[in-house]
Amino acid sequence: MPDPVAAPRPFEEASRRRLAVARGDAPADLLLTGARVTDVFEASFFEADVAIVDGVIAGVGRYTDAEQTVDLEGAVLAPGLIDAHMHVESTMLRPSAFAPLALAHGTTGAVFDPHEIANVLGIEGMRWIMADAAAAPGRWMFALSSCVPASPHETSGARLEAEDLAPMFDDEAVVALAEMMNFPGLVAGDPGLLAKLRLGLERRGVVDGHAPGVSGRMLQAYAGVGVSSDHECTTADEAREKLRAGQMIFIREGSAARNLEALAPTVTESNWTRFGFCTDDRHPQDLAEHGHIDHVLRRAVQMGMPPARAIAMATQTTAQHYGLTKPSTHRPALGAVAPGYAADLVVFDAPETLNVQSVWGGGEDVEALAGSSRAADAERPTPPQFAASVHLPVGFGKASLAVPACAKIRVIGLRPGQLLTDHLILQPQLEDGYCVADVSRDLMKLAVIERHGRSAAGDPGLGVGFVQGFGLRAGALGSTVGHDSHNVTVVGASDSDMVLAARTLEGLGGGVCAVLDGEVLAVLSLPIAGLMADVPAQDVVEGYRAVLAAADRLSAGPGDPFMPLSFCPLTVIPHLKLGDRGLVDVDRFARVSLAAEPS
Secondary structure, three states: OOOOOOOOOOOOHHHHHHHHHHHOOOOEEEEEEEEEEEEEOOOOEEEEEEEOOOOOEEEEEEEOOOOEEEOOOEEEEEEEEEEEEEEEHHHHOOOHHHHHHHHHHOOOEEEEEHHHHHHHHHHHHHHHHHHHHHHHOOOEEEOOOOOOOOOOOOOOOOOOOOHHHHHHEEEEEEEEEEEEOOOHHHHEEEEEEHHHHHHHHOOOOEEOOOOOOOOHHHHHHHOOEEEEEEEOOOOOHHHHHHHHHHEHHHHHOOOOOOOOOHHHHHOOOOHHHEEEOOEEOOOOOHHHOOOOOHHHHHHHHOOOOHHHHHHHHOOOHHHHHHOOOOOOOOOOOOOOOOOOOOOEEEEEOOOOOOEEHHHHHOOEEHHHHHHHHHHHHOOOOOOOHHHOOOOOOOOHHHHHHOOOOEEEEEEEOOOOOOOOEEEEEEEEEEOEEEOOEHHOEEEEEEEEEEOOOOOOOOOOOEEEEEEEEOOOOOOOOEOOOEEEEEEEEEOOOOOOHHHHHHHHHHHOOOOEEEEEEOOEEEEEEOOOOEEEEOOHHHHHHHHHHHHHHHHHHOOOOOOOOOHHHHHHHOOOOOOOOOOOOOOOOOOOOEEEEEEOOOO
């Protein structure tokens, strides 16, 4: 992970230097001695020194000659951690601001799916986020977004077809076609999806999956056309069935969906090479306070997973899935402490605790890398057109949220720590001939408002429903982070406060906010496509902390209420979701009416 601006040595010269160091005929640039090295191939530890030259491991064994020597005094040396699947936009940080935080926690690489910015700004947004990542220290790779929009039941800011994605595969940072979210469309043989599938298989040989709860013949069809992974498993039985179908399972432990506890017992001595770890979505508060993949590792070990096995699943198995263990003339192999592999390394205090002590990226200390990244980030302004992406429908106001009285309504039931929701049928609270929020039953009104100016003629650009499980007692919460089309999503006990929240976000150009009794308590501005901030990471963490504190005043309950709010519009995760065009029964992949029984 050398300076991305610096010209690399010619392949032959670099190889000769590495050969000399490996033979012991020349000094290493950096020598790490006294290490308890993680063998990710057999999931064990062994004692050795590690000689590094030009950011690549030249030899692992007994070495003494080096320009710089660091004694690790028996600490655990592991490959740099790799997040197998994440949307960097969900950190609310641009990649160049995310990188220093992630590197400090031992994450030296990740496979980003730029699905979020693509749904707002299309190819232009994808190219921008890839360029920003390329300028940051770290191995930031990309899987090209396969479903923009994610489903036909919502309005996004862009639509991408196979011909749009094809030129993007020329970028060496691209390692796969990203999660095939529209699994009903793919299984049904949708021509556009099949064209993207073919593109991913031909250009990279890897197409990642997204098939929550899919089993039986649907799963056989889905896996049978080449979708080779899944990160949506929530039960051991689901994971086992997908393993038998030949899929790689990425255990997700993020800010909203936490599946490690349910899936860890599925990992055995005989199948662990078919598992990896991902966060999918990680909010800035969790990243700063708890960590990243290192946090997942610690939790896995606490649950009884052997430490070396957990480390291997956070490094080598993921690298293997994406073909990163094969070196090329322009990139060393990733995912192991072995000769020829990149010197992306993390030092843990001990196998039982796995607290990060130090990190190297390409043989360089991450403190220096992080400092250069922050300086460079300050020089990269946000394109002005990215900050004008939130436009509410003409005439939007309190009357837009009115729901005529009916006997029974469909309600989204939240499940703590899951993206899955329940499809509830409840009796509404009625007031003056309308359905209204009912604080006594934690039954809040929910609205998803189209913000891209792309609604069809005659479409109000607004979906209104109800949700149970937020724990609100008053006020409203709003966000322009609404997976996956990222329309404005507001939830509240008061229609007036919901309108104020939406209008506030429009004025900001995107963000999150908390409102109470006509007063905006706190906001965090996210002007880059309504998804990311254009300020340093620490400012985002502090700003988000203030918004969470304001949400707590509304009695939003424990945890981060903005994560479940952002997934209420995700119309490809069962069972009931709300898009800007109305409620979606995801099991049937069809829109349904709010009224389950008319009055």
